[in-house]
Amino acid sequence: MAEAPATEVRGRQPGKSGLGEALSSLVAIVVALIFLFPLYWAFSTSLRNPIDTFTVAGLGIPWIDFEPTLDNWISQLATPEAARALGNSTIIAVFASLLALLLGTPAAYALARFRFRIIPNRDLTVWFLSQRVLPPVATVIPFYLVMRSLGLLDTHLALILVNATFTLPFVVVILRQTFMDLPMELEESAFVDGAGYATTFFKIVLPLAAPSIAASGLIIFAFTWNEFLFALTLSSKNVITVPIHMAGGVDSRGVQFWFMAVRAMIAMIPPVLIALIAQRYIVRGLTLGAVKG
């Protein structure tokens, strides 16, 4: 997808001296460390004994500033609530992503390849896109009322439906761009050879677009994993997701930073890993295909 892989180093100022490069590198390293610090701090706090939490010196480096322990991790992961939250979030994110891909992929293909006359394609695309910028608080109240009257409050299904809805426009806009970038000749020659619609789409188009579809799936998995407002509104006891579990522990047990740090780490690790895996697709993904990364 990206013409230049992210890892390739493209120099811009060939005439620049070694000293200038060293200085720029130094500044860049300091900047990266500043952005890394909060995540590092969570990691460091999560390894501390409760008594060390507020007393460690300096940068709180394990083994140097304090003796690290895995006790917080073990006691947090051992709670049934944590296991259930992880399970719930996984179920919801997997099914919401699959549902969004199932609905969005054909629509993206239709917008990339066919011309619609009544409403021009680009208006349809912008319409899908505009769903993405919609403030969720505008739909949370009607969703709450509808789910309540359907008896779907506090179910996985409610959160799967809601998250599929929010991520569907993303899938449509991103994959439309992917399909547009595929050479049309392959599909046309398949057609000439007498392949039907289904064969062309499933055997020719989908395999070519598979990496991009997979990356989109991962990114919307992360979106769903991180979603908070609707999980907070539509669930109460049974379908606690990871972000709700994170928020819940603070109210009921006071401020226990060591547990909070573990929970923050547990919540953040899956989406952050996804960000690293799908690095090449992130720019295109987050700008909804407007900027090629």
Add this chain to the structure above:
Amino acid sequence: MRWTSRVRFLFLMPAVIWVLAFTVFPLGYSLYIAFYKIEQKVEITREKVPMLDEAGEPVLSKSGKPRTKNIVHKKEISTSEFVGGFNFRRLFNDPQVWSAVKVTAIFVGAAVPMQLALGFLLALLFNQHLFGRPALRAVMILPIFATPIAVGYLFFTIFYEEGGPLGFLGIPFLSNPDWALFSVILVDVWQWTPFCFLVFLAALQGLPDELYEAARIDGASAIDMITKVLLPLLQPTIFIVLLLRLAEALKLFDIPFALTGGGPGIATQSYSFLAFRTGLRFFDLGYASAMAYGLLIAVMIIVTLFFRRLRETYG
């Protein structure tokens, strides 16, 4: 291509119907309830019933009369009453609304320009030979996908005034109203500057090498290069990043929820936060819907301003 129109619609329609059902319908429903005053009341009635013993016989008091006990019936009833534009008029006279508008405006007005400017500067920095650049770029990606609610709690531990890592600064990060809003802005800048940075870096790397070469031969200064060449060329990218950040920043909810709980007082109660509280904590659903519509209109105005450019982008 030669696909029949029936097949085309079969591909497109499920997604369109889905969005109509799950987005457009709720928005319409929300507008409808914005014209109603909806109240959730718990109606309590007490009923006197005769007390029975285990055998089912009425228990008699000392004076020989059957004893009675009270049974309390709780019934949740929701009443709705058409109130016309009352909820919308109420918005303008509600000091909480004005406070939330102010908080959100300051937040958006400060955070978004900071993210764009800082992101652009960092993109310029990274758009050159650097030691270990792929690794540094990977580090910069991490904040973008970090769970916002976890980020909020995480920064709560960082801004903790007694014993937090920034405690030595002696700044009342969360206990002073102005600093608390600043802290919310700072967290958002931490999370979203990397996004602006990544997009700008990708756009800079997409420019042809000859451009830089030509500017160097012409002896253009670095400032001229940025203001006269790079910024104009990056304008479409800057617009799309600005639109996405504006729309996203107006939704502000998770970070104040976790970091400050909207406080101290209502100093960091964003507009979305207030609408959420009004509707789903105090269950004033009609008023909260009217409130949410205010935000929706603000977002629609922004999207409309950008509409032509969006159409060109996706043309």
